[in-house]
């Protein structure tokens with residue numbers, strides 16, 4: 186206990202140590218207030234590698250983007266799973282997959298991500314998402330000529346959550362109602378979906394506290410919401426769903442062959458629900474918000490969507506877009522990447538599995554102690570004015586080159602960067618759902634641009650929204666508040 190309170194002594198060869206003056210907490214308060222500002226200040230004072238004591242733990246930050254590859258290559262000294270599984274077990278209430286009894290099975294489960302979220306499987310998953318997005322929009326949006334008004338965040342959450350959930354977990358077969366009324370069946374499914382979405386949002390809201398170490402049992406509402414989600418995602422219920430993704434079908438088979446109880450299996454599906462939605466919802470929000478806030482972005486995006494959709498057959502039928510067509514939409518791609526750059530604040534963490542010496546790109550070395558964390562904070566890159574001039578400004582064409590294709594050349598100190606945009610992490614922890622996430626958001630924007638006229642309410646169009654920094658470290662930051670948007674069906678004649 187005393188060791189936790191006492192700042193440790195810096196040993197020869199170790200990076201500068203920022204231990205703060207508050208016992209146990211160290212610099213946690215300054216870091217927590219504004220991680221980006223704190224890390225920039227410390228980088229100015231200490232250079233590209235330094236250790237911070239944060240809530241009893243020691244984090245060595247590597248801030249030089251040219252040194253990222255050496256960390257993400259992750260030799261035998263750096264471990265990603267130890268940290269990630271420990272956190273996930275605590276928050277989602279699933280088994281300890283690091284225990285020898287589970288470990289081999291878990292490695293197999295992990296490989297399912299890549300087999301079902303990327304490559305040829307992605308085509309099918311994206312088509313399923315496109316169908317679900319169109320179904321959700323058809324059910325929920327006004328059909329008349331009048332403007333509807335709604336919060337942009339609540340609109341985005343509703344459409345993206347429902348379509349994403351149906352795509353990954355499938356559709357519950359509600360069965361016919363006793364009197365054969367189909368509307369009542371639809372209402373029942375809709376009510377069930379609203380409950381799941383509500384539980385998800387309550388659970389997700391408590392993430393900053395849980396990430397800071399508060400046990401979930403002390404976040405009572407979040408705990409109840411998590412248990413309600415686990416109940417909805419238990420195997421006996423999921424087995425009744427149709428049109429489920431290969432990802433969940435294969436994970437269910439794999440977990441059924443492991444020595445897990447039903448609650449333990451459901452906990453893994455809650456973690457998958459969180460991974461598939463928690464970042465996608467705010468990313469879709471910011472992409473749409475920035476696009477609507479910039480007349481140039483909106484008109485370039487609309488021209489691109491009209492060109493691609495008009496090629497794809499009868500514009501009055503449900504839209505079909507191939508992956509190749511989605512990949513060719515560079516304007517939408519640039520809008521989404523720019524929105525991710527501005528809103529992403531994830532932290533990449535590895536655990537040192539031994540004492541070792543880390544060599545930075547510059548040749549400088551840093552002695553690292555076993556058990557310490559190595560951390561990288563990509564927002565330092567995303568907000569670096571040398572890499573991105575006027576970094577706080579939304580520039581819709583920042584990721585377009587002169588030929589209108591995806592731009593991937595960004596420089597610092599005259600050297601080309603490999604890691605210039607890192608919203609999805611990198612190396613062992615790189616998000617396996619990243620290609621699907623980009624498809625989902627692109628399709629969302631395509632459908633809205635094609636079917637609707639949409640604009641921010643006048644008063645909200647004038648002031649710029651800011652990000653909610655209390656979630657820094659957890660991924661895409663949500664807005665501090667919602668804004669009103671109005672939308673109506675787009676008269677078809679105006680598009681032709």
Ligand code: HEM
Pocket residue numbers: 269298302460461462464465468531532533534608609610611613614615616617618619621622660661
């Ligand atoms: C992991 C970002 C969407 C599935 C991650 C990580 C990041 C991230 C930064 C790494 C976390 C770490 O280093 O600990 C995002 C963003 C998304 C998104 C920004 C949307 C814009 C999705 C989607 C899915 C998904 C749609 C699935 C359908 C996962 C999974 C992991 C993960 C399963 C854990 C991987 C592992 O344990 O190796 N994501 N993600 N993500 N993401 Fe995503």
